[in-house]
Amino acid sequence: MARRGETIELAVLGLLHEGPMHGYELRKRLNLMLGWGRLLSYGSLYPALKKMLRNNLIEEVTSAPSTASRRQRITYQVTDKGTDEFHRLMSEVGPAAWEDDNFDIRFRFFSSTDMEIRLRVLEGRRSRLQERLDRVQRELAMTQREVDRYAAELQRHGVESVEREVRWLSDLINAERGGERTTTEEQPPAPAT
Amino acid sequence: MARRGETIELAVLGLLHEGPMHGYELRKRLNLMLGWGRLLSYGSLYPALKKMLRNNLIEEVTSAPSTASRRQRITYQVTDKGTDEFHRLMSEVGPAAWEDDNFDIRFRFFSSTDMEIRLRVLEGRRSRLQERLDRVQRELAMTQREVDRYAAELQRHGVESVEREVRWLSDLINAERGGERTTTEEQPPAPAT
DNA sequence: GTTAGCATGTAAGGAGTTACATGATTTT
DNA sequence: AAAATCATGTAACTCCTTACATGCTAAC
DSSP, X not given: OOOHHHHXXXXXXXXXXXXXXXXXXXXXXXXXXXXXXXXXXHHHHHHHHHHHHHTTSEEEOOOOOXXXXXXXXOEEEEOHHHHHHHHHHHHOOSHHHHSHHHHHHHHHTGGGSOHHHHHHHHHHHHHHHHHHHXXXXXXXXXXXXXXXXXXXXXXXXXXXXXXXXXXXXHHHHHHHHSTTOOSOOOOOOOOOO | OOOHHHHHHHHHXXXXXXXXXXXXXXXXXHHHHHTTSOOOOHHHHHHHHXXXXXXXXXXXXXXXXXXXXXXXXXXXXXXXXXXXXXXXXXXXOSHHHHSHHHHHHHHHTGGGXXXXXXXXXXXXXXXXXXXXXXXXXXXXXXXXXXOOHHHHHHHHHHHHHHHHHHHHHHHHHHHHHSTTOOSOOOOOOOOOO
């Protein structure tokens, strides 16, 4: 999944926002969070932290050395600049916000944004997925291919998954708007691209 | 989505196995096929084709120049060596076969393998996903975190998606084994959190 | 005639993985 | 005492994306 560079940064800022942490733990949390794909390696986390340090987005915590036998570890926390950057990134609306990986991160930290932003991101994500469905359906209609059993099943399962995702988003959008309505309301027919 | 290098190669071999094609069309088909994520760019397809040419896995088709006004395009087809390589790759069992991207490709071309291989890949994939669920459930149980509304929802949705995927695989496995049984058999109850 | 889509490519650069390296601490 | 896990890092390499570059052809 591409475009992790900014993604890692955002995720780290978000997590550190919930309390200081050292690299090893950040990695575990990160993997738990976006771990539905591949795991994040040290080789990409530590350099990213170094870079963020250089950019003054985070800083090392000089914790009170109360517990004597502390293991060698570096605890980080966000700086004011880091907080600004975090909120700036979270306020972004546009493709960057609703691509696969990025979306999950934004969503994870939705509590840190306004409802207005949340709605725009959710809706952006939904129409992104809708576009995919339309594209596939269109292209599928054009080229009526000889149907391989497995190819067809994969296609079907893919479409179904994305449709489920769209319904999920619709529910979330309704919840944002109407307080707590749980019913999946009929969406306004998306103005096809 | 890492490890595309080999993935693209396998996908191209598979598609060309269904008939000669030129790069532009390969790209379209590829995107339709694994296009639930990001799109494949020319910058990675064409170099990959060049490389496969060098390795004699594919060759340019010298088509009969019947239709005079043919547009500048290069049509490829698999060589014997390419066919061998394709079957070799499809017969691989092991992690490489059931990682996210790779799995989809294998599955797409399942018709080109034995049932034995198919079963092993499907089962490998399933236990891979099961592992993920277990890991998340375990780690979730250990660290009872203060529950952020959105973080919790993301977690829930993620687990649900993977569980659906597991059921899908179970159905496929049953279908492979028992001829045509469609019933979703009860899975061993997942150790709930 | 001009826009949109077909068709192929290259160069630079970013992002992350793998493998390597090291050592402390806790558990068995 | 050994094994597992905590903890941090670096270097080389792979792979892919972005942006650039070019030109044909069909449709409007």
